Amino acid sequence: MTRPFMSVMLLAVLVTSPFVNASYPEPSVYPTGWQLDFQSKLPQRISVRVPGQDVPQAFWYMTYTVTNNGGEEQTFLPFFEMLTEDGQVLRSDNNISHVVFDAIKGREKNTFLEPANKVSGRILIGEENAKEGVAIWREPSAELGRFSIFVGNLSGENVILQKQGDEYVKVAKGEELLGKDIKDLLVLRKTLQLNFFIRGDEVYPGEDEVNEDAQVWVMR
Numbered sequence: 558m559t560r561p562f563m564s565v566m567l568l569a570v571l572v573t574s575p576f577v578n579a580s581y582p583e584p585s586v587y588p589t590g591w592q593l594d595f596q597s598k599l600p601q602r603i604s605v606r607v608p609g610q611d612v613p614q615a616f617w618y619m620t621y622t623v624t625n626n627g628g629e630e631q632t633f634l635p636f637f638e639m640l641t642e643d644g645q646v647l648r649s650d651n652n653i654s655h656v657v658f659d660a661i662k663g664r665e666k667n668t669f670l671e672p673a674n675k676v677s678g679r680i681l682i683g684e685e686n687a688k689e690g691v692a693i694w695r696e697p698s699a700e701l702g703r704f705s706i707f708v709g710n711l712s713g714e715n716v717i718l719q720k721q722g723d724e725y726v727k728v729a730k731g732e733e734l735l736g737k738d739i740k741d742l743l744v745l746r747k748t749l750q751l752n753f754f755i756r757g758d759e760v761y762p763g764e765d766e767v768n769e770d771a772q773v774w775v776m777r
Contacts, residue, residue, distance in 0.1 A: 590713035
């Protein structure tokens with residue numbers, strides 16, 4: 558990941574969070590609670606003519622599989638955000654026509670693929686109970702360049718911070734939180750960050766290969 562893009566990513570996090578002046582917390586090296594296994598394919602672009610539009614509209618999508626290999630049944634609530642190189646943060650599946658999902662399912666030729674509202678819910682233990690879904694965004698720009706996708710609700714690990722003056726500091730869970738004003742608390746959750754880049758995107762927007770960069774777990 559290039560230094561300019563890392564700066565944009567950090568700025569986007571700080572703009573949406575009041576946690577500024579303390580050292581930023583990091584996830585545990587090993588899972589401290591439940592965690593779902595997540596696999597995805599590279600994001601792809603598709604053009605679809607949706608109802609009410611005279612010309613096809615461009616969308617980006619990413620198919621994925623979520624598996625519960627833990628010891629207890631869990632609930633998965635799909636949460637995907639795309640962070641673009643210019644700092645836009647876009648939530649997936651925001652008022653996306655079912656026609657777009659149908660077009661993606663037809664292209665992928667995957668009869669098990671489900672939209673976000675069907676993937677959401679309980680995940681039983683075992684690979685045979687894995688759920689296959691797709692996250693969809695309207696194309697934010699003809700030239701994506703570098704971008705990240707944040708995948709939330711895959712882990713039960715979180716950090717609770719309390720505002721003290723102009724800073725947020727980590728606090729213990731449980732009784733120490735009793736009586737605290739909820740507006741003074743900030744919860745950061747373990748989130749998977751997927752990073753991608755497109756070489757030559759400024760020359761042939763939407764036509765060049767999407768490349769995968771290193772993925773990391775972050776608190777967000």
